[in-house]
Amino acid sequence: MNSVHIPNELNELLKENHVQVQLSVPQLVEKILSRNEGTLTSAGAIRVSTGKYTGRSPQDKFIVSEESTKDKIAWSANQPISEEKFNNLYNKVVDYLKQKNEIYVFKGFAGADKKSQLPIQVINEYAWHNLFVHQLFIRPNEDELLAHDPGFTVISAPNFKADPAVDGTNSETFIIISFERRTVLIGGTEYAGEMKKSIFSVMNYLLPENNILSMHCSANVGQEGDVALFFGLSGTGKTTLSADPNRRLIGDDEHGWSSNGVFNIEGGCYAKCINLSREKEPQIFDAIRFGTVLENVTLNQESRIADYDDGTLTENTRAAYPIDAIDNIVLPSIAGHPNTIIFLTADAFGVLPPIAKLTKEQAMYHFLSGYTSKLAGTERGITSPQATFSTCFGAPFLPLPATRYAEMLGEKILEHNANVFLVNTGWTGGEYGVGNRMKLMFTRAMVQAALEGELNEVETVKDEIFGLNIPLHIAGVPDEVLQPNKTWSDAAAYEQKAKELAEKFRENFKKFTNVSADIEEKGGPIA
Template sequence: LLFVNSASLASLTRGTGPKVVRGDPAGKVQSVSHVAHHHHIEAPTISVSDSSLKFTHVLYNLSPAELYEQAIKYEKGSFITSTGALATLSGAKTGRSPRDKRVVIDDTTQDELWWGKGSPNIEMDEHTFMVNRERAVDYLNSLDKVFVNDQFLNWDPQNRIKVRIVSARAYHSLFMHNMCIRPTPEELENFGTPDFTIYNAGQFPCNRYTHYMTSSTSIDLNLARREMVILGTQYAGEMKKGLFSVMHYLMPMRQILSLHSGCNMGKDGDVALFFGLSGTGKTTLSTDHNRYLIGDDEHCWSDNGVSNIEGGCYAKCIDLSREKEPDIWNAIKFGTVLENVVFDEHTREVDYGDKSVTENTRAAYPIEYIPNAKIPCVGPHPKNVILLACDAFGVLPPVSKLNLAQTMYHFISGYTALVAGTEDGIKEPTATFSACFGAAFIMLHPTKYAAMLAEKMQKHGATGWLVNTGWSGGR
């Protein structure tokens, strides 16, 4: 296992990885053996890294309590709130940077992926990816310690993906601990080689003079190498959505439909999928006290039924209240990461109405923190596919039953309206469209996902609905 961690951090130029040791670099050497024994990992002898400057401690799959200690001790801006959550800051970037995302174009991806106008995929070549990868790995190797998470994506055991996240911050490690599926000790012992690896060197910028770079931020995806590199942004959502993009490529190759949707199940086993852009009510409608929550954001639909891709929830916190969203309110406790929130200096009580850092304040917590979550997060084939649109123009009827062709049309369109106040500068309702209700993350052409959705709905007898969560009857 430790050898594999060392290999993950190998410099391609030097061809070796650092000698790694399990434990806290500030602690005593003896404690390393104790911690390693506790996790059934043989502790290696301390040696120097491949840069010959220092040894690198690998903090491997730490518990939330251990990650709290690391964050409070070493990461400025980390605090424990009054309810026990860990409040952190993501630095200058408080949201995703879609214009800085790059995908390696090669002989395979050139034909398979969606490129060009309207596509979220901006190309880069293999050489530039390797330049950025080396920059990230060299930065991580220069640190006293790195955090490594080995976890899973997709609750369907037949189609589970093994992911490794190498990062420099406890905040990032705890975020991914919550958002990915957490392995048992036995699964961790037999984890083997990951299917995909993220190198998060977000505290270090890319070189803006490198070809294909447009700023000091770059999020680079190489599907052939099964690797992702993050430079110049500490916003944790880049890791979550980066892996979601990967699943939008890997799953359709197995004839499995990847979906940006909420999902819940009734007591009789009837499953509903909810598609919708930000502000359309997707989270509100999928979190129903009378139904079991399978997941709030990312799902797969295979021959086995539906399954959540993730092991946690990433909820918006702006103007959060106990009365309106009690489940999310109560989930903000020990183990939860609170991103970019403002709190009272003395009591540590969070002011969810404060937008001074960003409007995009977030909470990341394990799905088990939701009382009616269905664990494992899988269900039978959906009976209803519900497309949500917040229509501020008052044109769409409140509820429309759709045939397959209409469902595909509205799924590809991904329509909603931005209402005044949802974004800066929006004073009048503005129509917006996002293919498959998640255009920022899809890798293939939208029609491929729509065809798969229609085929699965027809095969399993699912009904399509268009629900207007905005206004009806004209303006």
């Protein structure tokens, strides 16, 4: 199949009369309701169900092995699929979409920095998926829309099921990126997060090629122009902690760091909303309004009021809304170089300190390690927290070798003299099932102290197992909470569990064979 065959097939599809291009939010809401794809809530949001896939399906994600890119991709962390399999599946999906009564097209951008912005096009079988991408990506103005030339296209057909024996997939579901074809092909899953994260994976390939660090983090800026980054996997608190009424939000999940500073890759937020309340997270709660997409949230059938405490369908309930639904934001979503960097981990062992200031070596060690616990629902099959190491706090989305991103971050930390902290938003007083989740009010107080520079010169104690420097006092946090060994009722049980986690760190780090010995010796556990 020659290189122009797929674009021509796509052009034929987009010329069909049933194609609805760049519908407004009200138009999409009308389509969703008339097609019974979703329900209108009391807040004016659209509530939808994603079926059996209520989280990402990483085992069904592939990158096409192509001549121009195959030597750059980290195949140890990514699954290859042949060009032939991709092209055949692509043609099947396009033919399938031609038979639909309507399909929906969104044109927009990924990347708020105009110099590295990627024009994207998303083709959807579902109207609610099109509303989702309209809210999550950067929306063009009229002039930008007229000049829009897609640099990458996402095609999403949830009701098209692959045949693994024929199509080379692992199941009926597939998420496939072709960098030569500039296409993402998605089928067999209704979970909208696959579209969002596929474009993030694309940017994680394209940006470093232009010497821009791509990052799985949220970002905000203080009144003095000080910028903070919050790294972490889904569910560790990126969205919650970056939505600070005293700081302006740059973005909640994906960013680039260029020679000019930080910029948001997206134009919206995808917030977890399990146990959401106005009292604890007012900015997120109030952002859920007309045009917001609520995934898998339970509704009262009469009042249509959302019950955010109900995790019957999944713990991974989500709200997708445009970033301007948050009052305190930066637009365009661009800021200067970071002053403070926070690594968020949800430690299911309950042994890491709630906050620790990291040395340069510790910062690199913990970034490469990317330790956290996968929380319930964020991936298919995860029903309780599971300890995992996700390099750069975003391994599922990194096409290039992890050390490429780590080296770029290390260089930027040194160049801009950023302070780095490890923050545990996970368990305290015992492991998962025994201890309790760290109180959000305590985490907020610790993060605020870090952002305001109060922890740069405070008295600390060194953790005897992990070698981390733990502050002895932070306003608004009980002293005993700061030291995890003092929160456990059984000291011997704490030590055993801490050493168990330390050994997991050491075992995981063995895979980094080309990293400076200093990082492992000075950055990792000491016992």
